[in-house]
Structure formats: C-alpha cells, structure tokens
Amino acid sequence: MKKKVMSTIMTSLLALSMVLAGCSSSQTTQQPTDQGTQNQPAPPAAEPAKSGPKQLIYGRGGDSVGLDPIAQTDGESFKVTENIMETLVKYKDDNTEVVPALAESWEVSDDGLTYTFKLRQGIKFHDGTDFNAEAVKYNFDRWMDKNHPEHNKEGFEYYNDMFGGYLGDENHVIKSVEAVDASTVKFTLNRPLAPFIQNIGMSCFAIASPTALKEKGPEKFNEEPVGTGPYIFKEWKRNDTITLEKNPNYWVSGLPKIDKLVFKVIPENSARLTALISGEIDVMDGLNPDDVNTVESNADLQLILRPSMNLGYVGFNVEKKPLDNPKVREALAHAINKPAIIEAFFAGLGQPAVNPMPPSIWGHNNDIKDREFNLDKAKQLLTEAGYPNGFKIQFWAMPVPRPYMPDGVKIAEAIQQDLKKIGVEAEIVTMEWATYLEKTKNGEQEMFMLGWTGDNGDPDNFLATLLDKNNIGGNNRPRWANEEAHQLLMKAQSATTKEEREKLYLQVQEIIFKEVPMVPLAHSTPALAAKKGVLNYKPHPTGSESLENVDIE
Template sequence: MIWRKSSILTLALLFIFSTVLAACGGGTGADSGGKTLIWGRGSDSKLLDPAQVTDGESMKVTKNIFDTLVDYKEENTEVEPALAESWETSEDGKTWTFHLRKGVKFHDGTDFNADAVVFNFERWMDKDHPQHKGGDFPYYGYMFGGYKGDEGHIIESVEAVDEHTVEFKLKEPQGPFLANLGMSAFAIASPKAVKKDPEGFAKNPVGTGPFKFVSWKKNNSITLEKNEDYWEKGKPKLDKVIFKSMPDNTARFTALQSGDIDVMDGMNPSDAKTAENEDKLKLYKRVGMNVGYLAFNVDKKGPWQKKKVRQALNHAVNKKAIIKSVYAGLAEPAVNPMPSSVWGYNEKVEDYEYDLDKAKELLEEAGYEDGFKVEMYAMSDPRPYMPDGRKVAEYLQADWKKIGVQVDIVTYDWQTYLDKTGKGEHEMALFGWNGDNGDPDNFLYVLLDKDNTRTPDAGNISFYKSDELHDVLIEAQRSTDKKERTELYQEAQEIIKEDAPWIPLVHATPGLATQSYVKGNLFEHPINWYDLDDVDIQK
C-alpha cells in the first residue's frame, strides 16, 4: 500500500517537474541570455539574510550573494583574505585589526567600508539596535557567546579606525575567532538595503558577492545574476544561477538525466551509483564534514531524561544496517558528535555497541523494563547528512520495538521542522550538522553547550545543559594553543559519550552530480561546496 502511493506520487512529480523545467532547460540556452546553471535541490531556502540563516538550503544561496571578511582556502579550511586583505592581532589575543579591500561595491552601488562592517556587527550583537529585526541572528549567539549584555558575550566593541580599517576588541581571547569570521553567517550586508527594510531584507538581499539577487518564487525557484562589478577579477563565469526546489529525489535525478537541470544534490545513494556509470554525468563524492544524529530533548518530561535510558537506546541502534540500507554504504558510523576529519577528534572514545540485552538491562535499571512510548521527529526533506530521514526513523522504530519502546514517527516540511525543533517542541528528533569552519568548537559548542539552548533558534536541540561540559568548552574557546584546545575537546567528547544526550548515527559521504559540461571546483571543498564563483559551463 505504501509503495503504491509512493509510486503514484513519484510519477505525478515527474510529470510536474518535466513540464515546469521544459520551459527553461539546463545549461546555455537561447532564452537564458548566456550561461545559466540550474541547480535542483530538495527544498526551498528559509531566509536569505545570512546572519539569520541556520539551514544549508539558505546558505547555498547566500554564499553566492555575499562575502565575508575572510574565507577558506580552496583545498582546506585554513583562512585566507576576502573582503579583508590582511589582519593582525595583539599579543594578548584580545584585539584584532583588519585592513579592508578598497574599491568594493555593494550590489546597490554603495561603498563597502569599515562603517559597513561596524554596522553589521552592531546590528547582530545589539538587540536594541534599530535594525535588529526579523530574527535573533542565531549564529552570532552560537559563535560569540550570546549578545551584547549577555555574560558570555565575547566581543567588547567593533570600531572603524579609518575608512578601510576596522578593529575588534574581545573581552577574552577566542581560539576560533578568525575561523568564525569566515562563516557565511557573518557575511557583510549593505547597510543602505538593511535600513530601507530591515524585516524584508531576508527576502531581498544585497551583498558584495559574485551574484546579485533577482527573484524568489517561494517553493519554486530563486534566481541570481552575475555581478559584473565583482571585486575578484575574472569571476564569476556564469551569467545566471537558478536554484530549483524539487523535493522528490527520484524526480530530481530524472531531471538531471534528461538535461533539464545541470546540478543536483541530496541524491538517493542508489542514484549515485547510477550516475557514476553515465558518461554524460559527473559524480562527486565528498567525505563530509558532517554528522547525522538523534537528539533526546532532555527538557521534555519523559523516560529519556534519565541517563541510563539514553544509554540503553544508544545500545539499541544497528548503525551498520542503516548505513547499508539507507546510505548504500556511503557513510561511516558516528561515535562522536564530530567527524574524524576535524582536528581534536577523540579516537579513544568507543561507540555503544549494538547489544539489545544490554539495552534491556539498562532500561530495567532505570525502571522501564516494560518500555515506554515516544514521539520521534523525522525530516521529510533530504539532507546531506541524511538522504531519507523517514527511513532512518523506521530503522530506529524497528530496533527499539525489540526492547519494548514504541515509536510514533511524525514528519513536517523542512521550515516547520526547523521552527519546531528550534523551539524545543519535540521529544526526540533526527537532525544533523554540516561543519562551517573546520574547528571543533563549531560542532561541540554550537550543538551541545548550554549557551545554545536559547529558543526559538536553539542550536542545541537536545537542550542538554552540562556545567561540566560548558566549563571545558569555554576554556577551549579562550585558549589559542592548539595542543591545549585539542586535549580539552577530547575531554569534552568523553563527557558527551557518558551523558548520551544524542545518538550520533552517521558521518555521510554525500553525493552531488552534474552534467559533464559543468566545470570548476564544485563540491570539492569540505565546507564551501556550494561556492559557484569559479564554476563554468563549457559545452
């Protein structure tokens, strides 16, 4: 019955998308006005103000509209100049001075300068700022210890020294500070455009990036066009980019095979294997800097508030079966909240082995020998770390049934899912994270520290509040010694393993496929895989 309905839906979607896309086609067409790249993706963006964005589908677009002060090198996560040409820091690590690139314009023709940098940071940090509207700028809170007036807020001031020099003063040294500034959330927006409509800016973005925003047809497409005055000479090479929302993975792959789109991500693992054998397509498989996990909401009253229950459920997950079936082998079991590709990974932490007898024993010790009922959120849209959340949930449901735990699976569209989990409405939820800057802080502090349980945009959706973990993570932040930070992050992973606020499930190897005529460094970077400034169409 389920398969019959799924097949009918897929056929319907195939018809709809083939009809819609036939009007434009992929690649360079007579109606495109030059080189147009069409990217088929699993869902729409949520917002296009980078400082408000926490989801990958929005970042995929904002990364191409905006620039940051610093960026990451093409081959790794080391920092290199971007809007800032150079910088220096004081001996105590509390003062950072950035020398800005001259002659850069925002898409509305206004100048990029030190005042623009100050405006953006003050808008993000100060909840009383007249343009602090339309959102709480969650990433700012995640990465800089909250907002102005909060006890943990790390930035004391941001000041323009002259037109092209800006100075940051920190209350304490912050080890990941420079890496944080390269994150797309801290891209610099046009002050003029923000002041004109602070609440509407997220739907009509203006940056300095390689592409300008043109239009947004909600749940359909977002169109960008080339920034002819981009400061990095010779870029971009494309004239137009269209991000097309196509929720069904199979329909999206069929559109790629037929040439209606040029790029797709969120592939079914089985389709990735097919793409690998098609001459007209190119498959990219990236060792992802990601984690897919199940979060227990320990703020919600229920059995999962007991550590032994969480440990029991960790023992009752067959990760190898999930990877074989849902990921077609394109993933590895997760042990820690961050992948081994991130420095500071603790290889000594051992996973909870799949042991149903041990799980039953722990449940009995916790007083739940007869099991219990729980509601589990599963995302409906494909994500790079989880191509089919519903199927993963069904595996967990089947495993847990063997130990007496009854799971009711619920799904929502992606934007509703983000809203509900950010507010803590779930009991348990499947979720995931793609690393932003290659620093352990970006996984451990953002996803599991008590500072990041602020609603409605909690990064820590387990709402786990460990003072012991917090002290370790803050000490690691305030150190600029990588060896010391490594030791602290390894200690943090041991605390997390013992308390089990999550079930770390997988580190996925996401697949992206393009037409063979799409050239450039697309998908080869561990973080900036959606950066299109160097991508070209060569037929």
C-alpha cells in the same frame, strides 16, 4: 605590539584529515592570493562550446528558509547566500584554510584581544553603495546589540552560538567594533577566542548593505538580500526557484563565469536525478548513494563527491520524561543499529559516528569505543530505569534529504522497528522543514533526528555549537546543560595553544558519551552529480560554495 605572521592551516582532504592552525596569540596576517586578488582574473577554464548568456540550474531537495545569512542556520539558505554576500575572510575552495576575502589582511595583538583588518577598497554593494569599515561596523553592531534597530526580535542563533551571546551578556566575546578609517576596522574582545578568525569566515557572517537593511527592514531583506558577491538576487518563487544574475561590477575581474543561476527545488532525490538526466537541471545535490553507479555509468554525467565534515544524529530532548533519565537514553542508544543503517542507506558513502564531531576534525577522541547494538542490554537498562515494559514516544523525522541524512523518514522507520523490539513505541512525526527547525529550536520535540555540517573546521563549531548549555534555544537541540562540559568548552575557547585545546575537547567528548544527549549516527561523504559540461565545480566540506568559478559548456 602586534605581530604579522603567515597562517599555516594545511588540509589534506584526500585523507579526510583536517589540521587547523594552532591557537597561539601570534596569528597570521593574510596576503591576497591569486583567486582573491582584486582585478586579477582566475586561471582560464576550458572554452565553452556555445556563446550567449550562460545559465546553470541547480537542483536541490528543499527551499531556503531565508536569505539573510545571519538569521539562518540551514544549509539550503547558505547554498544561495554564499553567492550573493561575502565575508571578511573566507576558506579555500576545497578546505577550511582561511584566506583573504573582503579584508585583504589583518593583524592580531599579542594578547589575542585586538584584531585589526585592512579592507579592500573600491568594492560596491549591489545597490551601488560603498563597502567600507562603517559597513562592517554596522553589521556587527546589528548582530550583537539587541537594541539595534535592525536586530531581529528573535535574535541571531549563529552569532549567539559563536560569540557567547550578545552585548552585555556575561560570556559575550566582542567588546567593540571601531571603524578606524574607511578601510580599517578594529575588533576589541572581552576575552581571547581561539577560533575568532575561523568563525568570521562562516557564511552567516557575510556583510550586508547597511542602506538596504535600513530601507527594507530585516524582514524584507531576508527575502531580497543585497551584498557584494558575484551574483545579484533577482527573484524567489517559494518552494520552487531562486534566481540570481551575474554581478557585472564584481570586484574580481573575469568572474563570475555564469550569467544566471537558478536554484530549483525538486524534493525527491530520484526525481532530481531524472531531471538531471533529461536536461531539466545541470547540477544536483542529495544524490542517493544507491544511484552513484547510475551516474558513473552515464557518459553525459559526472559524479562529484563532497569532502566529509558532517554529522547525522538522533537527539534526545533531556528536558522531557523519560528522556531526562540517562539510563533511558543509553538504552535507546543500544537499540539503534548503526551498522545496518549505514549499509542500508549510505551505500558505502558513510561511516558510523561515535562522537558528535567527525574524525576529519582535529581533536576527535579516537579512544572512545562505541556502544554495540544490543537489544538485551537495552531492555536491561530500561528495567533499571523503571520502564520494564517500555513506553510511548514521539520520534521526529527530517522531512528533507540532507548531506548527513539521505532519507530521514526511511531511516526513522528502520529505527522505529528496532525500538519496538524493546517495548518502545515510537510515533514518527514529520512536518515542513522550516517548521521542523523552529519547533526543535523551541524544544517542542521529544526524540528527534537532525545533523550538522561543519562551518569552519574547528572542534568548537561541533562541540560547543551543538551541546554547550549557552546554546540551548539555539543549535543545542537536545537542550543538554552540563556544567562540567561547559567549563571545559569555555577554557578551550580561550586556550592559547592547539595542544591545550585538544586535551580539553577530548575530555568533553568523554562526558558527552557518558551522558548520551544524542546518538551520533553517521558521517557521510555527500554525493552530487552534474552534466559533463559543468566545469570547475569544487564542492566545499562546509556544504556550500560560491559558484563564481563554475562554467558550463
């Protein structure tokens, strides 16, 4: 027997408090909303002041790593692919409440093992081929089956993290995907997964054209993606620009508003602001917190604040000495002056982090009190660990500004100075962003800097994604393998109530705090800026948004 109920995930971003749907086996069947309804125009925006083709240039700090979303983990890639490809479900414009997208409704069995989606009909991929149930099945089969002809040889990091590995693996979640008919697709699971619906709304699980994948192959598709979204890929000049053009056959009538989107790389935050002021670009992200007043005092600009759902952290590769010693990791934690870093680099738009998930996510453990900045305590712990005179270590610093880390190198330099006071000589290492991500995934780093912007508003997307032992070689960059935490995380994924899940996540955070695989550094409120004539820009807490509703005067 199947139940149809309405999803009630209510979010209050003004309070920065994310309350997600409970995880009982009775799930919501979504009905189309005004924004997601086929052939229904969005509410009219202010009339633009000029006619003719409209172009919006988006200035950003780094290039995309790739444009096949399932093969990426970086925000710069999703920032672009969110406009080209679409998921079965999506999140509301300003929170992580799930609403219909390519699927117009769904049903969930009482035991939580079967999900049946009704797909919108009449939608075409950019290459003119049909979006249908077979296309959905093809994509999921490609992701989960290592023997699939279009499965990447290095795998798909996000799929592995969110669905317990791949077909045949002990913890793999999805048993099968069946195209019941052209507009119906059924997922059968090996075990219940509480955040299943939340997960498939993530940007990485967007549906690609099977025909394009077969014709181009995964490597070429990663450079020339084909989806169903509001914009069509046109050109990529590496480390410079990515150009998208309006999809004239987009399934939502009246959208998109802009004829051409250009994502332009300008590495320095200050140079990006100069480009905005001069009119070279229309929107910029990565606004230096210190430049907020400059934007607010300029009548031609507008300040845009992204709701906070992120984490910047200093990580320790626990497989390498001396970081395999918990006392060493705790000593380093006491030597990192979080309040000073927040004050110096976040200009009122950040708060010290205690746990590896932000307070805006339900299940955050508010009872854990952070370690104080205490150099004497740090020295004592190093002595107890057998390093009374300290040691030398490499400290990898992020080369690009990210929402959770406005200036990785400068923050690393500040930490370096404090570590020197306890006898730890940290050599700062940096490199090109894609290389940085690849090498940290492979475990080549010692002490390092990274961060995370939540994908779906669920605790699992922080705690399990970043620190479960199954995700070593993926997003678990500290390579921390704690069996007790793993068992609790697996129980939380299968738990049937939100209350049960929350209790388990509180315990996991206690273990993480004790073991110190990372030092949670900051949660930020990322700042963007735009020309006054940019209309309807709604920044999403996940860090990437589709721009189909954005207009420009």
